Amino acid sequence: DHISGMGSSTKHGEHGGVLIFCRHGEREDYIQRDAGGNWIPSTNRPWDPPLSASGHEQVRELGRRVARRLREHGLKPVTAVYSSPLLRCCQTAAGTIVGLEEEGMAAGGSSSDGLKIRIEAGIVESLSEKWYRSWCLPGSDGTWGYCPPVADKAPPASAWEVDVATINPNANLPATELFLSTSEMEGRLKETCGEKVQSRSNVIDKEYTTSAISFKDAFCWGTFESRKMQLARAEEVAKALASRHSNETVLLLSHGSPVTHAFEVISGKDWTEHGVCGYTSFSAYPHETNEGRPVEWKEPLIVNDSTHVLDETSAEYKSGR
Numbered sequence: 001d002h003i004s005g006m007g008s009s010t011k012h013g014e015h016g017g018v019l020i021f022c023r024h025g026e027r028e029d030y031i032q033r034d035a036g037g038n039w040i041p042s043t044n045r046p047w048d049p050p051l052s053a054s055g056h057e058q059v060r061e062l063g064r065r066v067a068r069r070l071r072e073h074g075l076k077p078v079t080a081v082y083s084s085p086l087l088r089c090c091q092t093a094a095g096t097i098v099g100l101e102e103e104g105m106a107a108g109g110s111s112s113d114g115l116k117i118r119i120e121a122g123i124v125e126s127l128s129e130k131w132y133r134s135w136c137l138p139g140s141d142g143t144w145g146y147c148p149p150v151a152d153k154a155p156p157a158s159a160w161e162v163d164v165a166t167i168n169p170n171a172n173l174p175a176t177e178l179f180l181s182t183s184e185m186e187g188r189l190k191e192t193c194g195e196k197v198q199s200r201s202n203v204i205d206k207e208y209t210t211s212a213i214s215f216k217d218a219f220c221w222g223t224f225e226s227r228k229m230q231l232a233r234a235e236e237v238a239k240a241l242a243s244r245h246s247n248e249t250v251l252l253l254s255h256g257s258p259v260t261h262a263f264e265v266i267s268g269k270d271w272t273e274h275g276v277c278g279y280t281s282f283s284a285y286p287h288e289t290n291e292g293r294p295v296e297w298k299e300p301l302i303v304n305d306s307t308h309v310l311d312e313t314s315a316e317y318k319s320g321r
Helices: 028-034 053-072 087-102 129-133 182-192 227-244 256-267 315-319
Strands: 017-023 078-083 117-119 249-254 282-288 302-305
Touching (some): 017 227, 017 256, 053 087, 087 182, 117 182, 256 282
Parallel strands (some): 078 117
C-alpha cells in the first residue's frame, strides 16, 4: 500500500509542502567502462564513483530546471537539501544549489549562509546484491548486478556464485561504514565542484548527524537489502521528511532505484508508470501534514522530468542507476 490516500489536488503553493526527488548526474565509472576501460581498479573507494565532467554541468542545469518548474507551479524556493551519503549525490546537491541560486530559488541566497547539504542515509542507493556486485567482485566495472563473464552463452547458475575470499573486503563491513564523514565530504566537494562551492564557508550541514530513519539491519555482502525493505525505507523517509518540512519545498538527491521507489510508495502506482530514471531526472510530490494526522499526499505535480538532459540512447539512461 502507498502512504495514506491520495488527496484531491489543490492550488499548489497555497499550503502544504513539496518533496522533490532527483537522481544524480552522470557517473565517471560508466564513462570509462563504456570507453572500454574500468575505473574501479584506480580507486580505494570503488563503491563511490564521482560525477563525470559532463555530470557536473548537468547538475547545475538541474538546479536551474527545478527553479523554473517551481516558478511555473507557484511554489516556494527550496529551503532544505538532503543527499545520499555517496559522493556523486553530494556533488549533485552542491551543483544543484548553485543552479537554484542562479535562478533566485534557493532560500538564503548565495551567501556562505545559504543552503547547506544534509547527508541523509535514508536515501542512499539500494544496498542490494546487485549494488555489491557492481563494485566488489574481481572484474567489477560498475555494472549493476555484474557477473564475471563465462564462455557459455547460457551460463550455468554456478557462474553467479561468488568465492567470498575474492571479494573486496570492504563489502564485509556494514554499509554505513563505507560513507565519508561530513568533514571528508566537505573537502571532496570543495575540491571537485568548482569555485562557487569552494568559496563557501560551509557546504555540508555538520549539525545534521542523525538520519531521518535508522537502518535496523547492518547490510553487507550476504546480508542484502531486499526490494520490500527498500520500499519500506522509501516510505519511512518520505513520511519523516514531509512531516519535518510540512510547509516547505525540499530537494532530495538520490539514486535511480530509491527515486522510483519513492514514486511507488507515494503514488501507489507501479514503477513502470514513472519509467526509467535518467540522469538528473526529478519528480515533485505535494503533501499536506496536519498535526496528529498522517501525511496526505496529493497527485504528483511532476513525474520523471529529464527534458533538460535526456539521452535515451545511452546505457546509463537505460540502467537507471
